[in-house]
Each structure stands twice: as structure tokens, then as C-alpha cells.
Amino acid sequence: MTSRRAALLAVIAPLVLAGCQLPSFGAYHGITKGGTQSYELWQGFSVIAAVVGGGTFLLILWAALRYRRRGDTIPRQTQYNVPLEVIYTIVPILIVIGLFAATVVVENQVLSEPTPKATVNITAFQWGWKFVYPGENVVVIGQTTQNPTMVVPEGVNVKMNLVSSDVVHGFYVPALNFSRFAQPGLNNTFTFNFDKTGTFKGQCTQLCGLYHSLMYFQLQVVTPTQYRTWLKANALTPAQAAAAAAASANQINAGIPVKPAQTSYGVN
Ligand SMILES: [Cu+2]
Known part of the structure; x- marks a missing residue:
């Protein structure tokens, strides 16, 4: 050699x-x-x-x-x-x-976006996240310190529609190695097939205003059976679900006294 x-x-x-x-x-x-x-x-x-x-x-x-x-x-x-x-x-x-x-x-x-078995409509807003499960009467809303949890099933295709109701936000889950902008007026779609159960942190990655740094959420992957159980346990009446899904960021914020009034800071 x-x-x-x-x-x-x-x-x-x-x-x-x-x-x-x-x-x-x-x-x-x-x-x-x-x-x-x-x-x-x-x-x-x-x-x-x-x-x-x-x-x-x-x-x-x-x-x-x-x-x-x-x-x-x-x-x-x-x-x-x-x-x-x-x-x-x-x-x-x-x-x-x-x-x-x-x-x-x-x-x-x-x-790739194969035919989904479950869908989550995600709305980012100043400063929180709304996860709507269409057809299931389930809506999860949380902002700033509330750390809302998006529950999804393992092993099936889960489609996500991502929008913003105000400014540009960033949807980022480090464990997914995935990040997308949430943009007003644009529906960003992507499909995941989770191969691991567990709870993973997510956060906004686009500087979007005063409480951007608190704009956290959690992604919880559970088995399909646990997912069905979770949906059933959290189902609202159709009228409640429709109202929650349609709620604007201001209405959400008004009902949840976590964030001080914007006017007292003079920023939007
Ligand atoms: Cu944001």
C-alpha cells in the first residue's frame, strides 16, 4: 500500500x-x-x-x-x-x-402533502396561538404565558393550515427541524406524519411585537386512541366551537386578562 x-x-x-x-x-x-x-x-x-x-x-x-x-x-x-x-x-x-x-x-x-387523516388550522396572533380542529368542535387558544398545546396523533398524516390574523409570525418546532412563516392573507400548508410520541416545545421565531418572546406553544404527539379521547373530552358545542374558531385576537385577549392593554404601552 x-x-x-x-x-x-x-x-x-x-x-x-x-x-x-x-x-x-x-x-x-x-x-x-x-x-x-x-x-x-x-x-x-x-x-x-x-x-x-x-x-x-x-x-x-x-x-x-x-x-x-x-x-x-x-x-x-x-x-x-x-x-x-x-x-x-x-x-x-x-x-x-x-x-x-x-x-x-x-x-x-x-x-409532500399526502392525503391527511387529521387537520389542524393554526392561527398565529399577537401574541399567541389558536389551534382549530375542523369537524371536531375543538379549539385550543392560548397566549403569552399560557403556552397552548396542540395535540396531534402519531403515525397518521396530519395536515396543518397556517395563517396569521395580524402581522408576520414564525411557526417553529425545533424537534421537527421545521419552520414556516405565518403570514396575514396567506395560507401556508404542510403535512406531518409523527413517528414519536411526546411533548415538544414550539415558539414564534419572527419578531412580532411587544410579547413576541412569550409566544410559546407546545406540540403534544399522542397515540390515535389517546387523540380520539382527547378530542371527545375537549369538544365544545358546535355554536361554541364556531364562535371560538372565529374569535379575533382582540376578543381572545379581552377574554383572557394575561396581557396588559396595548394602549398603555403605545405599541401594537
Ligand atoms: Cu409572533
């Missing part, structure tokens, strides 16, 4: 052997197929970035040390190494094509 081959093996072997034990590079593992694929994509990007960045750094270091000024002799001048130039043009292009293709595959998974 040549020393060059040994060096290459020394670089690649730990990466291959490490396999699934790759570090998370600060990302979440995901609780949906798309979320997990996003996580793995992030790992792939991170490893390649580290290899390219590390390799470039070592080459610069080597060139700087090896060809540092020693006396007044000018080192041998060379140019036009065609095979080398072809390699360092083609390899980066292949890396970019590979990363692009992997990104398209993951994006298609994240953006």
Missing part, C-alpha cells in the same frame, strides 16, 4: 466506521420522516464542509510552511498542471451536484 493510499484510508475509515454515530452538529434528530431526513442532510453537509474546510486549511498551511521564504532564492516556478486542474474543477462540481440532489430529495419529502 502506498503511503498516499494509507493516508486516504486514514481519513475515510473513521468516517465510514463512525456510521450512525456521527455527531448531531447541533441539529435535532427529528420526529417525522422529513425531519429525520433534514437532520441526516445536515450531518452530510457538516461532514463534507469539515472535510473540504479542513483539507483547504491543511493545504494552505502546508504551502505556507513548505514554500516560506528561505534566503533570496526564488523557488521553482510551475504552471499548467492540467490533470490537477481538471480534478480540482470536477470534484467540487460533483460535490455541489451531490448536495443539490440530496437537498431536492429531502425537500420533496418535507413538502
Whole structure:
């Protein structure tokens, strides 16, 4: 084995052997197929970035040390190494094509919207969240410190329609590796299939006014049976549900004395 081959093996072997034990590079593992694929994509990007960045750094270091000024002799001048130039043009292009293709595959998974078994209509408002379960007479509303909980079933397609009733908000659940703007006048839709039960934190990620920092919510994934039980236990009368679903942010805020009157702060 040549020393060059040994060096290459020394670089690649730990990466291959490490396999699934790759570090998370600060990302979440995901609780949906798309979320997990996003996580793995992030790992792939991170490893390649580290290899390219590390390799470039070592080459610069080597060139700087090896060809540092020693006396007044000018080192041998060379140019036009065609095979080398072809390699360092083609390899980066292949890396970019590979990363692009992997990104398209993951994006298609994240953006896919198969036929849903459950639907949640989400309205973000200053400063809270309203989760309406159409056809179920269930509405969850909470703002600032109330930390409303959106309950969803595990293992089925859950469609979400996301809107805002005032300014731009950000719907972000770190565990999902997923984030979308909630925009007034625009219905953003996405579908999740949760593969893990549990409670996960969510929050607004778009600076949206005075109490933006308190705009939290929770995502609770339960089994389909628990989900049916929860829906039944929280069902309102159809009239109550319709009124709650239609309630404006001001009406919600007026009924829930958590937030001081906006006028006392002079901000909206
Ligand atoms: Cu917000």
C-alpha cells in the first residue's frame, strides 16, 4: 500500500466506521420522516464542509510552511498542471451536484402533502396561538404565558393550515427541524406524519411585537386512541366551537386578562 493510499484510508475509515454515530452538529434528530431526513442532510453537509474546510486549511498551511521564504532564492516556478486542474474543477462540481440532489430529495419529502387523516388550522396572533380542529368542535387558544398545546396523533398524516390574523409570525418546532412563516392573507400548508410520541416545545421565531418572546406553544404527539379521547373530552358545542374558531385576537385577549392593554404601552 502506498503511503498516499494509507493516508486516504486514514481519513475515510473513521468516517465510514463512525456510521450512525456521527455527531448531531447541533441539529435535532427529528420526529417525522422529513425531519429525520433534514437532520441526516445536515450531518452530510457538516461532514463534507469539515472535510473540504479542513483539507483547504491543511493545504494552505502546508504551502505556507513548505514554500516560506528561505534566503533570496526564488523557488521553482510551475504552471499548467492540467490533470490537477481538471480534478480540482470536477470534484467540487460533483460535490455541489451531490448536495443539490440530496437537498431536492429531502425537500420533496418535507413538502409532500399526502392525503391527511387529521387537520389542524393554526392561527398565529399577537401574541399567541389558536389551534382549530375542523369537524371536531375543538379549539385550543392560548397566549403569552399560557403556552397552548396542540395535540396531534402519531403515525397518521396530519395536515396543518397556517395563517396569521395580524402581522408576520414564525411557526417553529425545533424537534421537527421545521419552520414556516405565518403570514396575514396567506395560507401556508404542510403535512406531518409523527413517528414519536411526546411533548415538544414550539415558539414564534419572527419578531412580532411587544410579547413576541412569550409566544410559546407546545406540540403534544399522542397515540390515535389517546387523540380520539382527547378530542371527545375537549369538544365544545358546535355554536361554541364556531364562535371560538372565529374569535379575533382582540376578543381572545379581552377574554383572557394575561396581557396588559396595548394602549398603555403605545405599541401594537
Ligand atoms: Cu409572533
